Amino acid sequence: MTPSNDQPQPGTGHRPTRTGDVPPETGHEPASSSNDIAPGAGLVAGGYDQQPPTERDVLDSLADLLGWPTADGIWDLSSRDLGLRRPVEDSADLIRMVDHLMNVGDMIRVAGRSAKVRLVANEGLSRSVRQ
Amino acid sequence: MTAGLFALARAGDRLADIVRLGLDREAERGYLQDIVSSVAVRLDTPFVIVDVLLNDAQILVADSGPVPDFIGEAGGTPLEWSFCLPLLAERAPRQVPDLTADPMFRDNPLVTLEGVRAYAGAPLLSHTGHVLGGLCGLDVRPRPFVPAELEFLREMAEEVVARLEEYAER
Numbered sequence: 001m002t003p004s005n006d007q008p009q010p011g012t013g014h015r016p017t018r019t020g021d022v023p024p025e026t027g028h029e030p031a032s033s034s035n036d037i038a039p040g041a042g043l044v045a046g047g048y049d050q051q052p053p054t055e056r057d058v059l060d061s062l063a064d065l066l067g068w069p070t071a072d073g074i075w076d077l078s079s080r081d082l083g084l085r086r087p088v089e090d091s092a093d094l095i096r097m098v099d100h101l102m103n104v105g106d107m108i109r110v111a112g113r114s115a116k117v118r119l120v121a122n123e124g125l126s127r128s129v130r131q
Numbered sequence: 132m133t134a135g136l137f138a139l140a141r142a143g144d145r146l147a148d149i150v151r152l153g154l155d156r157e158a159e160r161g162y163l164q165d166i167v168s169s170v171a172v173r174l175d176t177p178f179v180i181v182d183v184l185l186n187d188a189q190i191l192v193a194d195s196g197p198v199p200d201f202i203g204e205a206g207g208t209p210l211e212w213s214f215c216l217p218l219l220a221e222r223a224p225r226q227v228p229d230l231t232a233d234p235m236f237r238d239n240p241l242v243t244l245e246g247v248r249a250y251a252g253a254p255l256l257s258h259t260g261h262v263l264g265g266l267c268g269l270d271v272r273p274r275p276f277v278p279a280e281l282e283f284l285r286e287m288a289e290e291v292v293a294r295l296e297e298y299a300e301r
Binding site (some may be wrong): 103106107109111112117120121122125127128 | 143146147149152155157187188200201202204205206207209212240244254
């Protein structure tokens, strides 16, 4: 299997070395064979691996925070926005993708704050008119 | 006119500037309090507000005077309620001596329900040239503002932006 063509699958144990896998009693990375380490695992494994992160590594990080369906969905939409085919393999394209993601995140926060202000203010206005 | 102002409010590079300064985030900004207090004294208005115009709402980042509870709870108002909205296009201090006679604002709930009658405001212009929002004084009686008061607002708006930029870098 070509690593960069992997489709993200929840629960496959493909990427075992995140903080959640660190035994709390030792604080050390769990022992693992080379077969356990995901492609481009320099992002996640101990040491100073020179392997650049792959699309899969970035998606794994996103999925840690958002869950697979959301992470994969946002990644897919972002690649379409930028006209990039998946898997995104070129480093410069990956950087464009994460820049785009950060911008999308910022705008989601702005839109969310706006929507919340509108909802709370309008509800408060209705309440005040009723009184 | 309002549609054009909404388009200006939703410009991506302007919103990115607001994000750069962290103005979309809820935070205590006590470092602006002496400015709003001095504006309240100089303009003799019961309300002074520093507002930031997001894509669909204005948020209050500093204020002086008792804002209605529901606005305090929301942390702002819908964008179309903002008296500072025209600053996006005009980019200069402006006033509305009698809001009940102003076609854009006479039906505004802050006028019809909360009794706001007069407005004077100056734009918050970022160093990249975007209008972030406004610094404004509001009165509950109709009244004109003299040019020196508008100039004072402009100077204080510059100081607000200087502090926002300074604190964003910390």
